Amino acid sequence: MIGKGIVQIADSIFWIGEQDRETDKFEGLWSLPYGVAYNSYLLKGEKNVLVDTVKCPFAGDFVNKIAAVLGGGTLDYVIVNHMEPDHSGSLGILREIYPCVKLIGNTKTAEMLRNFWGIGENVVIVREGEPLDLGSRKFIFAMAPMVHWPESMASYDASDKILFSNDIFGAFGATEGGIFDDEADTDMTESEMMRYYVNIVGRFAAQASKALAVVSTLDIDVICPSHGPVWRSDPRRVMRLYEKWSRQETEEGVAVVYGTMYGNTKSAADTISRTLSERGVRGVRVYDIVRSDVSQVIVDIWRKSGLVLAACTYNMELFPPMAELLRHIENKNMRGRKIGLCGMHSWADASLRCMSEFIERSRGGWSLVEPKILIKSGLKEADIEQCELLASNMASEIKK
Numbered sequence: 001m002i003g004k005g006i007v008q009i010a011d012s013i014f015w016i017g018e019q020d021r022e023t024d025k026f027e028g029l030w031s032l033p034y035g036v037a038y039n040s041y042l043l044k045g046e047k048n049v050l051v052d053t054v055k056c057p058f059a060g061d062f063v064n065k066i067a068a069v070l071g072g073g074t075l076d077y078v079i080v081n082h083m084e085p086d087h088s089g090s091l092g093i094l095r096e097i098y099p100c101v102k103l104i105g106n107t108k109t110a111e112m113l114r115n116f117w118g119i120g121e122n123v124v125i126v127r128e129g130e131p132l133d134l135g136s137r138k139f140i141f142a143m144a145p146m147v148h149w150p151e152s153m154a155s156y157d158a159s160d161k162i163l164f165s166n167d168i169f170g171a172f173g174a175t176e177g178g179i180f181d182d183e184a185d186t187d188m189t190e191s192e193m194m195r196y197y198v199n200i201v202g203r204f205a206a207q208a209s210k211a212l213a214v215v216s217t218l219d220i221d222v223i224c225p226s227h228g229p230v231w232r233s234d235p236r237r238v239m240r241l242y243e244k245w246s247r248q249e250t251e252e253g254v255a256v257v258y259g260t261m262y263g264n265t266k267s268a269a270d271t272i273s274r275t276l277s278e279r280g281v282r283g284v285r286v287y288d289i290v291r292s293d294v295s296q297v298i299v300d301i302w303r304k305s306g307l308v309l310a311a312c313t314y315n316m317e318l319f320p321p322m323a324e325l326l327r328h329i330e331n332k333n334m335r336g337r338k339i340g341l342c343g344m345h346s347w348a349d350a351s352l353r354c355m356s357e358f359i360e361r362s363r364g365g366w367s368l369v370e371p372k373i374l375i376k377s378g379l380k381e382a383d384i385e386q387c388e389l390l391a392s393n394m395a396s397e398i399k400k
């Protein structure tokens, strides 16, 4: 370590990110059981260039690290790959400390700099593929529109063969001292990376694929994303993972998600899950939607070939936590899996109707496994048989 919280990445390139173990929910929505890292990189040279900043509450420590690396020198440029405030949040403070600093971004970045921070001057506009010489270093910029914001881009330092990919290849999880991929806990990194991909990038899988195709053509030695570890030992590995996730490739298994107030829907879900296992399906995961971490439920729905939704009716509507899950699934454009439905009510159903409408809205995106089940109040012998039949049909569908 060069100084407190500073890690050398390459000759005169330094990681000066911050570890956030204080935020409970990323974007106010996604749980952070292991925290999250905001990576920022300082490139020293003829011109001193910073790649992205950190979330505002960490700016104090962050600017001290910049000063320590620069050792009396000034900051000439900040490359602004992405304007989401987890990366642009310290720009205001930096401009106060280094009033002549120039910000590098695309035309959409420029508009957002004005709208977020009232910044209108000292902005350098770059375009797709156009090289930019900054002192001894040459940069090339790859636009990544809608991965996951319109101004998102990645910056390639052609002199050092390093890709600063921002949110692309990002992962949840603070980097627990293991800044590099070969130092990190591989299992945790991969699962936290997938959770980040599915929940943050998932809706934009097609755009992520395009961006991946562009950056794959570059000669890359190291990938420096803005969250998660620096990929120096095998940068192609994360590219392969991204490719797989972008294809929405599934594995054998069924996510069974239920929403209940008094346990009757749970009994139906348990009956279905037991029968799935009896019919040889492996990889069954059962979630109580009220108590489960929705970001993990979404990951399992993403990765498994089958999904069963079971929910009760609440005030003429679908049980609200299940309705919220369906909104997330639709928002992420998830489809292409086998799906089974089980509704529950006592006098006038809305649960099965709402879940059926969800499937209709996808216009053939999901393939429905029969029978659609509707149970009145408690499970009778005939309801149990229906649950077993749905599970058997699901098992043969996903084993096909």
Ligand SMILES: Cc1cc2nc3c(=O)[nH]c(=O)nc-3n(C[C@H](O)[C@H](O)[C@H](O)COP(=O)(O)O)c2cc1C
Pocket (backbone or CB within 6 Å): 259, 260, 261, 262, 263, 264, 265, 266, 312, 313, 314, 315, 316, 317, 344, 345, 346, 347, 348, 349, 350, 376, 377, 378
């Ligand atoms: C606050 C509340 C609102 C309900 N609203 C409806 C409703 O609009 N229509 C209906 O048929 N049943 C309604 N029910 C009944 C439940 O959907 C039904 O009893 C179901 O079997 C409960 O399943 P559970 O045991 O899995 O919670 C409501 C129950 C509660 C407690």
Ligand SMILES: [Fe+2]
Pocket (backbone or CB within 6 Å): 082, 084, 148, 167
């Ligand atoms: Fe972002």
Ligand SMILES: [Fe+2]
Pocket (backbone or CB within 6 Å): 084, 086, 087, 167, 170, 226, 227
């Ligand atoms: Fe981010």
